[in-house]
Every structure is written in C-alpha cells, then in structure tokens.
Amino acid sequence: MSHTTLASPAQGAEPPPTTAVPPRTTTKASRRGRLAAALFSAPAVLLLALFLIFPFVSAVVLSLTNQRLSSPLPVEFTGLENYQRIFTDPEFWRSFGNNTLFAVIVVPVQTAAALALAVLVNRRLPLRLFFRTVYFLPTVTVMAVAAVVWKVLLLPDSGLVNGVLGTLSFGHLQPGWLSSTSWAMPAIVLTSVWQGVGFQMVIFLAGLQAIPASLYEAARVDGANAWQQFRHVTLPGLRNTLVFVINVTAIFAFRLFDQVYMMPQFPGGPTDSTRTMMLQLLQTGYTRRMIGQASAIAVVFFLFVLVVTLVQRRLGREERAVR
Amino acid sequence: MRKTIVVAACAALALTGSGCSGTGGAASAGSSCDGKIDGKRTISTFYHGGGAEKKTFLNVVKDFNASQDQVTVKVQSVPEGTYNDAVQAAAASDKLPDVLDFDGPNLYNYAWNGDLIPLQECLKDSTRKDLLPSIVEQGTYNDKLYGVGAFDSGIVLYAYKSALKKVGARIPTGTDNAWTAGEFTDILGKLQKAGYARPLDMHMWYGRQGEWFSYAFSPIVQSAGGDLINRDGYKTAAGALDKPEVVKAMKTFQSWYAQKYVDTEAQDDTPFLKRTSPIAWNGMWAYKNGYKKAAGDDLAVIPLPDFGTGSKTGMGSWQFGITRKAEDPDAAAAFLEYLLTKKSQLTMYQAVGAPPSTTTALKATDIYAAGGPMSLVTDSLNKAPKVAVPRPQTPAYPAITQAFSQAIDDISLGRDVSAALKKAVDTIDQDIKDNDGYPTQ
Numbered sequence: 001m002s003h004t005t006l007a008s009p010a011q012g013a014e015p016p017p018t019t020a021v022p023p024r025t026t027t028k029a030s031r032r033g034r035l036a037a038a039l040f041s042a043p044a045v046l047l048l049a050l051f052l053i054f055p056f057v058s059a060v061v062l063s064l065t066n067q068r069l070s071s072p073l074p075v076e077f078t079g080l081e082n083y084q085r086i087f088t089d090p091e092f093w094r095s096f097g098n099n100t101l102f103a104v105i106v107v108p109v110q111t112a113a114a115l116a117l118a119v120l121v122n123r124r125l126p127l128r129l130f131f132r133t134v135y136f137l138p139t140v141t142v143m144a145v146a147a148v149v150w151k152v153l154l155l156p157d158s159g160l161v162n163g164v165l166g167t168l169s170f171g172h173l174q175p176g177w178l179s180s181t182s183w184a185m186p187a188i189v190l191t192s193v194w195q196g197v198g199f200q201m202v203i204f205l206a207g208l209q210a211i212p213a214s215l216y217e218a219a220r221v222d223g224a225n226a227w228q229q230f231r232h233v234t235l236p237g238l239r240n241t242l243v244f245v246i247n248v249t250a251i252f253a254f255r256l257f258d259q260v261y262m263m264p265q266f267p268g269g270p271t272d273s274t275r276t277m278m279l280q281l282l283q284t285g286y287t288r289r290m291i292g293q294a295s296a297i298a299v300v301f302f303l304f305v306l307v308v309t310l311v312q313r314r315l316g317r318e319e320r321a322v323r
Numbered sequence: 324m325r326k327t328i329v330v331a332a333c334a335a336l337a338l339t340g341s342g343c344s345g346t347g348g349a350a351s352a353g354s355s356c357d358g359k360i361d362g363k364r365t366i367s368t369f370y371h372g373g374g375a376e377k378k379t380f381l382n383v384v385k386d387f388n389a390s391q392d393q394v395t396v397k398v399q400s401v402p403e404g405t406y407n408d409a410v411q412a413a414a415a416s417d418k419l420p421d422v423l424d425f426d427g428p429n430l431y432n433y434a435w436n437g438d439l440i441p442l443q444e445c446l447k448d449s450t451r452k453d454l455l456p457s458i459v460e461q462g463t464y465n466d467k468l469y470g471v472g473a474f475d476s477g478i479v480l481y482a483y484k485s486a487l488k489k490v491g492a493r494i495p496t497g498t499d500n501a502w503t504a505g506e507f508t509d510i511l512g513k514l515q516k517a518g519y520a521r522p523l524d525m526h527m528w529y530g531r532q533g534e535w536f537s538y539a540f541s542p543i544v545q546s547a548g549g550d551l552i553n554r555d556g557y558k559t560a561a562g563a564l565d566k567p568e569v570v571k572a573m574k575t576f577q578s579w580y581a582q583k584y585v586d587t588e589a590q591d592d593t594p595f596l597k598r599t600s601p602i603a604w605n606g607m608w609a610y611k612n613g614y615k616k617a618a619g620d621d622l623a624v625i626p627l628p629d630f631g632t633g634s635k636t637g638m639g640s641w642q643f644g645i646t647r648k649a650e651d652p653d654a655a656a657a658f659l660e661y662l663l664t665k666k667s668q669l670t671m672y673q674a675v676g677a678p679p680s681t682t683t684a685l686k687a688t689d690i691y692a693a694g695g696p697m698s699l700v701t702d703s704l705n706k707a708p709k710v711a712v713p714r715p716q717t718p719a720y721p722a723i724t725q726a727f728s729q730a731i732d733d734i735s736l737g738r739d740v741s742a743a744l745k746k747a748v749d750t751i752d753q754d755i756k757d758n759d760g761y762p763t764q
Contacts, residue, residue, distance in 0.1 A: 066757065068758075069411050069414075069415050070411050070414040070415040070436055070438070071410070071436060071758065072435070072436060072437055073758060073759060073762075149608070155590070156588050157588060174362075176588060179587060180589065181736070223335070265527065265528070266728075266729075266732050267532070269732060269736075270732070270736050271732070271733055271736045271738055285411065286405075286408040286411065287407070287408055287725055288722065288725065288754070289411060290757065
C-alpha cells in the first residue's frame with residue numbers, strides 16, 4: 001500500500017478558511033506573483049498529469065475499445081459493450097459485494113481499534129514509546145509479507161491461531177480459515193486490521209496531542225469522569241481527524257488486493273468469497289488479456305470511490321457546521 | 324477536442340509501453356536462422372523453475388557458456404504461478420528475452436501472437452529427428468515447430484502396496500487394467516475406514532494458479548469421453564466440456580472431496596511420505612523426488628482411474644522457443660541444441676526425474692527405459708494421444724486453462740457441477756468469440 005495518495009485527502013480534510021478575496025489589480029507585482037506560482041506548481045502539475053491524468057484519460061479511452069494485452073488482431077471501437085459486460089457479470093457484482101462487506105466491517109473496527117490504541121499510548125505509561133513502536137511496526141511491514149506471515153499463522157492444523165483457539169475451546173473451534181467460504185473473509189479482515197491499525201493510531205495520536213490540556217483540566221474541575229472526558233472533550237477535539245481517518249480507511253478498504261491475492265489458495269477464493277474489484281481488474285487485464293474491459297472496471301472503480309469519498313466529506317462538513 | 328484526448332491517451336499508453344496500433348508490432352516477424360552466429364552474442368532467457376531444477380538448469384547454462392566462446396546466456400527468473408501473465412506483459416511492452424521457456428500449451432497462443440519464430444531452419448535435422456513424437460506434436464502449431472521440450476511428463480497414482488493389500492484392493496499393472504472410477508472411489512472409502520482419515524493427496528497445494536489443475540485433472544474429463552474443447556476446429560467448448568458423461572465424472576471427483584477422502588489442507592508432500600495419505604495423484608517427478616526413497620519396494624505406480632473410455636494421463640512440459648526479439652536466432656538455436664544433447668538431457672533427468680525428450684537420452688535412463696519402474700509413463704507417451712492426451716493445441720489455451728482451473732476449484736469446494744462446467748464453457752466460448760475465432764495469421 002502506497003501512502004502517497006494520502007497527501008491530497010490530508011490537505012483536503014480541513015480547507016483553510018477562505019476570506020474575502022482582495023479586489024483584483026493587475027499590477028506588475030501580482031503578475032510576477034502569478035508567474036512564480038505557475039513555476040512553483042509546474043513540477044507537481046506535470047507529474048500529476050503524467051501519472052494520474054494521462055493514465056486515467058487513457059483508461060477511459062481504452063474502456064471503449066477491445067484493446068487486448070497482446071494480439072495480432074486490430075483494435076476496434078466497441079462503444080459501451082465493456083461496461084455492459086461488467087454490469088451483467090455476476091462475478092463483478094460478487095466482488096463489488098465483497099468489497100462493500102469488507103469496508104463495512106473494517107472501517108468501524110479499524111477506526112475504533114486505532115482510537116483505543118492511540119488513547120492508550122497517549123497516557124503517561126511506563127514504556128510508552130516502546131508500545132507506540134510495537135503497535136506501529138506492522139504498518140512498516142509490507143502488506144505482502146504480512147499476508148504470508150498470517151497465512152502461516154492461520155494454518156488449520158499447525159498454525160498459531162488455531163493452536164490458541166483449540167486450547168481455549170477444548171478443540172471445538174478450529175476453523176480452516178483460508179479454505180472455508182465463511183472464514184476466509186474474517187481472516188482477511190483480521191490481517192488487514194492488524195497491518196493497518198498502527199497507521200491510523202499515529203494520526204489519532206497527533207490529533208490527541210493537539211487537544212489543549214486546559215480543556216481536560218476544566219472538565220476535571222467540573223467533576224467529569226474519564227468516560228465523560230472522553231465523550232465530551234476527546235471526541236469533539238478529534239472530529240476532523242476522525243473524518244479523515246474514516247475517509248482514508250474506506251479508500252484503502254476498496255483497494256483491497258494484496259491479501260486476497262496471496263492468502264487463499266486461489267486468488268479471491270474459496271469460490272469467490274474473497275474476490276475483490278482490484279483482483280477482478282488484474283485478472284481481466286492480464287490473465288484474460290482484455291485490457292479494454294479491465295480499463296472499464298478501473299473507470300467504474302474510480303467513479304465509485306469518488307462518490308463514496310464525496311458522500312463522506314459531505315457528512316464530515318455537516319458535522320463541523322454543527323460545531 | 325476528442326482527437327486531442329485520444330492522442331493524449333496514446334501518448335500516455337506509449338509511456339506505459341502499449342501503444343495504440345494493435346499491440347506494437349507484435350505481428351511483425353522476427354529474423355530467421357541463417358546457420359551462422361554473427362560475432363559474439365549475449366542472449367537472455369526467462370526461466371520458471373525453482374529449487375533443484377533451477378540449480379541444474381543454471382549449471383547447464385554455465386557449462387554451455389564455458390563450452391564455446393561465441394554465445395553467453397543470461398538467465399532471468401520469473402515465478403511459475405504467474406508466468407504466463409509475465410510473458411504476456413513482456414510481449415505487450417516489447418521486452419521479451421531471446422529465448423523463452425514456457426509451459427507447453429501456451430505455445431500456440433505465443434506462436435499465434437507472432438512472439439515466437441519457427442525452429443525448422445534453426446535446429447539440425449539430426450536433432451529434430453531424435454525428438455520424441457510427443458514432443459514434436461506439442462511443439463507444432465500451424466504445421467511449424469515452435470518449441471522443444473527438454474523433457475516430457477505424465478501423471479500417475481503412487482500408492483503403498485501394503486495399504487492396498489490391507490483393504491484387499493488389486494494393484495493394476497498397466498493402462499489396460501486400470502481401476503474404474505467406481506472401484507477407485509470404493510478403495511478410498513475402504514482406506515478411510517481402515518484408519519486413513521484422508522487417504523488421497525491430490526496435491527491441491529501445488530497451487531491453483533499454475534497449470535496443475537488443468538494438467539492433472541483434465542485426464543478425468545478425457546477419460547469420461549469429453550475434452551476441454553471440441554478439437555474439431557477449436558471453436559467451442561460446448562458439447563465437449565459439459566457432456567453428461569463429464570458431469571458424471573466430475574460428480575465422482577467431487578464426491579472424493581465431499582467424503583473427505585482428499586487431504587485439502589496439505590502444504591507439502593508430508594501426507595504421502597508419512598503414509599497418512601497412502602495414495603498420491605502426482606506427476607512422474609515425484610518418483611525420484613523422495614517417493615521411492617520413502618516407500619522403497621512398497622511403492623506401486625498405478626495408472627489414473629478409468630472414467631469410461633480408458634485410463635488417460637497428461638503429457639507435455641515446459642518448452643523452449645526463440646522469440647521475435649532474438650537479434651541472432653542462430654545464437655539462441657545453439658543454446659537449444661546444447662539443451663538437447665544427451666549430456667544435458669541426462670543432467671536434467673538426474674535432477675528433475677522426468678523422461679528426456681530425445682530417444683537417445685530416454686534409452687539411457689534407468690527408470691523410464693522398457694521394464695523400468697516408471698515405464699508406465701513411457702508406455703503412455705508411446706500411446707499418445709490415445710492414453711497420454713496433449714492439452715488443446717489452440718491459441719485459446721490460456722483462457723481454457725484458466726476457466727477449467729476455476730471450475731475444478733469450484734467443484735472441489737462443493738459448487739454445483741453442471742453450473743461450474745457451464746460457466747467454464749461460456750468463458751471459453753466468449754474468449755474465442757472475442758478473438759474472432761483466433762484466425763490463423
């Protein structure tokens with residue numbers, strides 16, 4: 001998981017208050033200022049165009065053709081056929097459903113866990129730094145590595161997880177995690193939360209430290225207990241952070257790929273119970289060699305994530321207005 | 324405006340290496356062999372294998388590099404599970420190596436794409452005549468030879484004679500008296516009752532991404548009288564893969580999983596080696612890779628069960644071809660010639676335990692020669708395509724193998740057999756239609 005995409009939502013989470021624009025006067029100085037602005041932004045704009053805008057435009061164009069990965073046949077314009085095929089493909093809807101299910105579980109669980117961890121390590125505990133590092137470590141691990149490690153931990157007979165579960169339940173609860181249609185998704189959720197929670201924890205930690213200590217003092221003077229302090233000082237103070245974290249977690253959740261590719265015996269298995277849109281995209285484009293149709297999936301995926309993000313930001317804004 | 328967008332898109336595509344006209348000269352023919360190597364050459368090759376197989380291959384390459392001073396071979400390793408994806412991507416971005424190794428049946432797609440060049444002019448007549456007929460058949464597309472295998476292959480059942488005796492099962496000696504599917508299912512049941520919780524290892528752990536599922540389990544389809552595709556014209560899988568006989572055979576296959584005869588959680592060869600699964604459905608490579616050592620004289624090598632039209636088995640293995648990117652195909656051909664020498668063949672045989680692909684080398688092996696313990700494999704290959712069945716020789720193969728593997732996976736996990744096979748048929752037929760029936764180029 002690359003973290004480069006974080007930059008834009010991070011800045012966007014709290015836009016600077018727009019004050020009244022000063023009346024335009026085309027003086028020499030302002031023209032020079034505009035030139036400087038253009039020059040400074042040029043590298044970023046160029047890179048964005050090269051790596052984000054151009055690929056996206058090409059995906060849109062390709063999605064209207066039958067472009068293949070490699071074939072001697074000529075490329076033909078096929079109109080909306082690729083989209084029609086996607087929307088009538090039960091496999092696509094299955095992966096869409098799995099993505100949604102994953103997001104619905106992971107977003108609240110991971111956000112709550114990250115918040116709990118952040119509050120925990122924000123206290124003046126002995127070895128505080130040590131615990132912060134330990135909780136953050138999985139995030140430093142590459143997802144692919146985490147997936148392989150968890151695959152071993154989740155082995156049905158010799159894995160650590162089932163060893164512990166077996167002892168606790170006297171041998172009654174020992175699921176074949178990755179080979180069972182009902183347990184595969186929970187296994188993926190477990191791995192993902194374990195790997196991702198540290199990152200959100202750090203963001204929450206930064207948010208917690210921005211809450212002035214005087215607010216807690218005032219609350220204590222008013223006789224608020226720990227829960228009341230958390231409910232009425234910490235949570236409101238973290239509102240923007242919370243909105244951002246939920247937003248990013250949701251986007252990551254829809255990009256789910258590494259785990260479902262590496263952990264089950266067959267990517268997306270067993271019987272498609274962990275198939276996701278990203279996997280569908282990869283297999284359509286590479287294994288089935290249909291770049292055109294894969295591009296259509298990419299476009300649909302992009303629009304879907306865009307809508308989810310816009311809706312979330314809308315809800316986030318309203319919360320702020322209440323304050 | 325629209326034109327600008329298209330131009331921009333093409334520019335962006337060019338950056339990622341694809342391009343907008345077809346697939347960037349994929350169809351342009353490479354140069355051909357003229358019989359002499361021009362100056363000193365360094366050629367590259369992809370290689371899929373790992374472990375002992377790779378080590379031996381690298382040694383053969385080292386020997387080749389040392390044996391003459393004109394050609395130097397450089398090896399690039401590519402993981403086996405997604406090998407075809409990697410090759411397709413390399414072809415699309417024009418980054419193919421000079422020499423390509425590939426799992427046999429993908430040859431037809433690569434040849435159709437124009438990624439490979441014919442080998443007729445490249446190999447010596449004497450070398451070509453020495454190749455096993457099965458190797459020539461699998462390497463030929465559109466009447467031209469495009470690939471040569473370093474070895475052939477076959478699938479058998481390995482079993483402990485003592486375990487079979489315990490349940491009173493007869494031990495078939497050849498494909499003529501193979502177990503029937505019903506008999507085999509019966510034996511599995513008896514073995515389970517005799518205390519073997521999971522008597523059969525189907526080697527599901529070889530991974531569902533590579534060729535194992537198609538290679539190992541299509542003989543069931545063929546033994547039932549069906550096939551992965553209708554080989555008359557290769558235009559549709561309907562009527563071949565979804566035949567009632569195939570559905571019946573696949574239901575039997577499914578019952579082995581439903582009855583928990585198959586060890587589906589195995590992660591390596593332990594179940595057979597430790598005798599917890601006394602029967603293993605495995606390739607010929609297992610004999611030399613531990614099975615003989617573990618079982619000794621108790622090891623029985625048995626043909627696959629007969630689902631109606633006789634016992635069948637797989638054949639074919641990884642092959643080598645020369646790509647259109649080879650600047651001097653003669654340099655690449657020199658390397659292929661070296662791989663086919665008796666010395667290299669026997670070196671590979673020692674490491675992989677596979678039947679060599681030339682008659683000369685095959686005769687010199689101790690286990691595949693007539694009367695040897697693995698002569699069942701040689702016999703089956705000699706009876707190709709009646710017993711050893713080549714995988715479908717069509718450019719649609721990558722789509723076929725993917726659809727069939729998915730069906731096998733679904734069936735083994737308990738999905739409805741007819742629905743799974745129907746889905747595979749639809750996927751295959753759609754692919755053929757999408758490629759205009761793969762017209763001969």
